[in-house]
Amino acid sequence: MTAILLKLSVGLALIGLAMGLIERLWPAKPNQKFLRKGFWTDIAYWFMLPIISIPCTPLALASAIHVAAETCGIESVNASLIIGFGPVARQPVWLQTVEIILLMDFLDYWSHRLLHTSWLWPIHAVHHSSDEIDWLAAVRNHPFNDFIQRTIAVMPLVLVGFEPALIAACGVVFAFYGFFVHANIDTDLGPLNRGGLKFEAQHPAG
Numbered sequence: 001m002t003a004i005l006l007k008l009s010v011g012l013a014l015i016g017l018a019m020g021l022i023e024r025l026w027p028a029k030p031n032q033k034f035l036r037k038g039f040w041t042d043i044a045y046w047f048m049l050p051i052i053s054i055p056c057t058p059l060a061l062a063s064a065i066h067v068a069a070e071t072c073g074i075e076s077v078n079a080s081l082i083i084g085f086g087p088v089a090r091q092p093v094w095l096q097t098v099e100i101i102l103l104m105d106f107l108d109y110w111s112h113r114l115l116h117t118s119w120l121w122p123i124h125a126v127h128h129s130s131d132e133i134d135w136l137a138a139v140r141n142h143p144f145n146d147f148i149q150r151t152i153a154v155m156p157l158v159l160v161g162f163e164p165a166l167i168a169a170c171g172v173v174f175a176f177y178g179f180f181v182h183a184n185i186d187t188d189l190g191p192l193n194r195g196g197l198k199f200e201a202q203h204p205a206g
């Protein structure tokens with residue numbers, strides 16, 4: 001536990017320093033205080049969510065993938081699921097990386113749309129509960145919200161043969177993308193601004 005807390009503290013300091021600098025240089029809301037509304041709540045989420053997710057999500061995700069693999073009749077490749085398999089895994093790593101990022105973006109967009117439906121909104125509303133946001137607000141998520149998004153983004157990729165370790169590495173790119181789209185930055189990513197997402201404008205409207 002101490003090791004996780006230490007890693008999370010170092011990560012918070014380093015990412016906070018980099019993102020804080022960018023937010024100071026190009027602020028969308030220059031008058032927003034560093035200790036904005038909800039700052040301490042989001043700090044609590046920064047530490048609590050990984051402590052819940054790190055032991056639970058991989059296990060739950062692995063179980064879901066196992067059930068899905070058997071349902072799809074690909075239980076024979078179950079052992080290969082952890083290292084990738086088939087023609088997909090035989091492609092060059094750079095091509096797999098590009099494919100994973102594009103597919104993950106597509107899946108992540110639709111999982112977010114799903115979270116906005118009436119029956120999942122009570123879980124997702126936690127994420128949209130910030131009155132003021134900056135990069136740190138990206139981590140304000142219900143653990144089930146986290147699990148649903150990860151399952152939808154990861155499970156299909158594992159089932160078609162991508163190596164989970166490569167998928168996890170690409171997931172880091174998306175974590176940083178999440179920080180950027182929530183940041184208090186006055187700029188536009190153009191085509192990278194998926195689904196009409198605007199930086200600070202996407203919250204708390206829901």
Ligand SMILES: [Zn+2]
Nearest residue numbers: 112116124206
């Ligand atoms: Zn949302």
